[in-house]
Amino acid sequence: xxxxxxxxxxxxxxxxxxxxxxxxxxxxxxxxxxxxxxxxxxxxxxxxxxxxxxxxxxxxxxxxxxxxxxxxxxxxxxxxxxxxxxxxxxxxxxxxxxxxxxxxxxxxxxxxxxxxxxxxxxxxxxxxxxxxxxxxxxxxxxxxxxxxxxxxxxxxxxxxx
Amino acid sequence: xxxxxxxxxxxxxxxxxxxxxxxxxxxxxxxxxxxxxxxxxxxxxxxxxxxxxxxxxxxxxxxxxxxxxxxxxxxxxxxxxxxxxxxxxxxxxxxxxxxxxxxxxxxxxxxxxxxxxxxxxxxxxxxxxxxxxxxxxxxxxxxxxxxxxxxxxxxxxxxxx
Amino acid sequence: xxxxxxxxxxxxxxxxxxxxxxxxxxxxxxxxxxxxxxxxxxxxxxxxxxxxxxxxxxxxxxxxxxxxxxxxxxxxxxxxxxxxxxxxxxxxxxxxxxxxxxxxxxxxxxxxxxxxxxxxxxxxxxxxxxxxxxxxxxxxxxxxxxxxxxxxxxxxxxxxx
Amino acid sequence: xxxxxxxxxxxxxxxxxxxxxxxxxxxxxxxxxxxxxxxxxxxxxxxxxxxxxxxxxxxxxxxxxxxxxxxxxxxxxxxxxxxxxxxxxxxxxxxxxxxxxxxxxxxxxxxxxxxxxxxxxxxxxxxxxxxxxxxxxxxxxxxxxxxxxxxxxxxxxxxxx
Numbered sequence: 001x002x003x004x005x006x007x008x009x010x011x012x013x014x015x016x017x018x019x020x021x022x023x024x025x026x027x028x029x030x031x032x033x034x035x036x037x038x039x040x041x042x043x044x045x046x047x048x049x050x051x052x053x054x055x056x057x058x059x060x061x062x063x064x065x066x067x068x069x070x071x072x073x074x075x076x077x078x079x080x081x082x083x084x085x086x087x088x089x090x091x092x093x094x095x096x097x098x099x100x101x102x103x104x105x106x107x108x109x110x111x112x113x114x115x116x117x118x119x120x121x122x123x124x125x126x127x128x129x130x131x132x133x134x135x136x137x138x139x140x141x142x143x144x145x146x147x148x149x150x151x152x153x154x155x156x157x158x159x160x161x
Numbered sequence: 162x163x164x165x166x167x168x169x170x171x172x173x174x175x176x177x178x179x180x181x182x183x184x185x186x187x188x189x190x191x192x193x194x195x196x197x198x199x200x201x202x203x204x205x206x207x208x209x210x211x212x213x214x215x216x217x218x219x220x221x222x223x224x225x226x227x228x229x230x231x232x233x234x235x236x237x238x239x240x241x242x243x244x245x246x247x248x249x250x251x252x253x254x255x256x257x258x259x260x261x262x263x264x265x266x267x268x269x270x271x272x273x274x275x276x277x278x279x280x281x282x283x284x285x286x287x288x289x290x291x292x293x294x295x296x297x298x299x300x301x302x303x304x305x306x307x308x309x310x311x312x313x314x315x316x317x318x319x320x321x322x
Numbered sequence: 323x324x325x326x327x328x329x330x331x332x333x334x335x336x337x338x339x340x341x342x343x344x345x346x347x348x349x350x351x352x353x354x355x356x357x358x359x360x361x362x363x364x365x366x367x368x369x370x371x372x373x374x375x376x377x378x379x380x381x382x383x384x385x386x387x388x389x390x391x392x393x394x395x396x397x398x399x400x401x402x403x404x405x406x407x408x409x410x411x412x413x414x415x416x417x418x419x420x421x422x423x424x425x426x427x428x429x430x431x432x433x434x435x436x437x438x439x440x441x442x443x444x445x446x447x448x449x450x451x452x453x454x455x456x457x458x459x460x461x462x463x464x465x466x467x468x469x470x471x472x473x474x475x476x477x478x479x480x481x482x483x
Numbered sequence: 484x485x486x487x488x489x490x491x492x493x494x495x496x497x498x499x500x501x502x503x504x505x506x507x508x509x510x511x512x513x514x515x516x517x518x519x520x521x522x523x524x525x526x527x528x529x530x531x532x533x534x535x536x537x538x539x540x541x542x543x544x545x546x547x548x549x550x551x552x553x554x555x556x557x558x559x560x561x562x563x564x565x566x567x568x569x570x571x572x573x574x575x576x577x578x579x580x581x582x583x584x585x586x587x588x589x590x591x592x593x594x595x596x597x598x599x600x601x602x603x604x605x606x607x608x609x610x611x612x613x614x615x616x617x618x619x620x621x622x623x624x625x626x627x628x629x630x631x632x633x634x635x636x637x638x639x640x641x642x643x644x
Contacts, residue, residue, distance in 0.1 A: 034354035040239040041205035078201040193517035224414040362561040366524035400523040
């Protein structure tokens with residue numbers, strides 16, 4: 001059964017992918033549910049931490065973006081996600097969240113994320129985020145685009161479309 | 162770009178789809194984030210309420226399933242989700258969550274969900290859930306299968322695979 | 323051991339308390355943790371729904387308050403809470419959240435809340451909320467004060483301090 | 484107005500308090516609400532991480548406790564909290580959560596917690612947790628008691644009551 005293809009905009013992929021950025025996160029009570037494992041929606045919080053830390057590494061802070069003199073409060077919004085929940089995580093687990101920029105469109109960024117426990121991949125996600133101001137999608141500002149491009153792979157093919 | 166096709170098992174779809182089950186949910190502080198709109202992961206909580214209420218309507222209660230004399234604690238687990246975030250929802254909005262069973266596999270159920278505000282579709286999701294006990298996927302117990310089948314469309318094509 | 327007394331401002335209590343406002347809430351997966359019961363912080367979300375619905379009944383909507391032409395975005399902020407967790411709630415439980423205004427100060431509102439399952443009281447909370455704009459506590463605007471006063475008991479002792 | 488005194492059991496306090504354990508936490512989208520600040524209930528998740536890390540430092544892991552051969556699944560449950568929300572935290576803030584054991588009762592532990600941003604105290608909390616199995620409060624097992632006692636101050640006055 002075809003689930004659908006989420007990406008409606010053409011997104012150029014760099015020839016070589018950048019190494020993923022990895023953060024360690026701990027599973028706490030807050031992340032679990034009565035089945036004894038991590039609640040499925042809790043992973044989205046972990047994934048967002050991974051994306052935020054990748055952006056921070058590239059010099060993009062959400063708060064600056066929102067308040068930093070840009071009219072209307074720019075912020076990133078998730079446009080689509082495809083998530084595979086492969087194996088459960090449990091209380092007290094230490095997990096890795098790996099995030100990698102797959103490609104940049106004019107108004108969106110495609111990322112690939114994994115949640116791992118050691119060598120085991122527990123979850124994979126493909127996420128498209130867009131930049132939004134005053135409720136509308138915007139072209140990525142040139143300075144943000146340049147920072148994200150540096151975080152992709154720097155190959156010519158990730159030039160602005 | 163191909164995002165992937167989540168469904169690894171063949172899932173038979175009924176000839177006619179059942180009418181979706183709809184629940185009303187209110188947006189509270191808890192659901193929003195500093196961008197002023199609903200936080201993307203909060204929708205997953207709303208979607209889960211919709212699925213739970215559909216199951217309840219069909220006579221399947223999570224707690225009974227978990228504790229009801231079945232060895233090892235049966236529970237539903239989300240296996241894959243593909244979500245399109247189309248328009249933002251805001252504080253105090255009253256939303257509808259519509260849930261429909263698309264098809265039944267031997268060990269999983271495919272659902273289609275929408276979040277609406279009046280006529281506007283804010284989000285669509287396709288969700289595959291599996292039944293799990295002792296950390297492993299199980300065939301749907303016959304009584305559960307029958308209840309879910311009644312909730313799909315009752316057409317011959319949704320017979321057990 | 324003395325825990326402390328949270329209320330630093332004098333709050334006048336009406337001679338007769340208003341009847342509490344009650345809302346029904348269902349326990350979903352999202353509210354539970356791996357102990358099998360409701361996660362302690364989840365009750366705070368339920369309590370906030372109760373307060374929001376009480377305010378709505380009195381004609382105070384958060385979004386209007388925030389965006390409604392008042393300079394700086396007025397919103398309510400919780401200033402202190404004292405919570406007793408008496409008995410656990412479980413998956414699929416249907417709970418009542420009861421909320422009552424105990425008294426009004428010039429810049430804050432004192433509320434008493436209970437979470438019940440039928441006759442059983444599972445949790446009690448005393449909550450002081452203040453009205454905030456541009457990061458600072460503000461006197462309650464006169465129209466809001468009047469609405470809250472109507473929701474307290476309408477007795478002369480709940481006049482503005 | 485008297486809010487109440489939460490501690491119903493006598494809790495002995497050590498003569499000298501142990502130094503607090505401190506963990507750093509980052510504020511993410513997930514923690515904020517539409518007012519632009521951290522959602523009040525989100526602090527409870529941060530506080531719980533602080534308590535969990537203190538317990539881990541003392542050699543008490545929630546999962547081991549729950550599954551570790553003790554009949555019925557021992558786990559900690561919050562019995563009461565008194566929280567003062569003093570100043571708001573914001574998106575991207577790096578916060579410190581400080582946790583200190585104030586005293587041990589036969590069946591409960593009293594803790595004092597603070598959330599700080601640099602020198603500023605944003606929140607204080609006093610929390611009583613109990614150990615629970617099969618839905619009932621239990622005396623702290625001797626090995627757990629000894630570990631917690633080491634984490635309090637080791638003074639003679641923190642002996643088992």
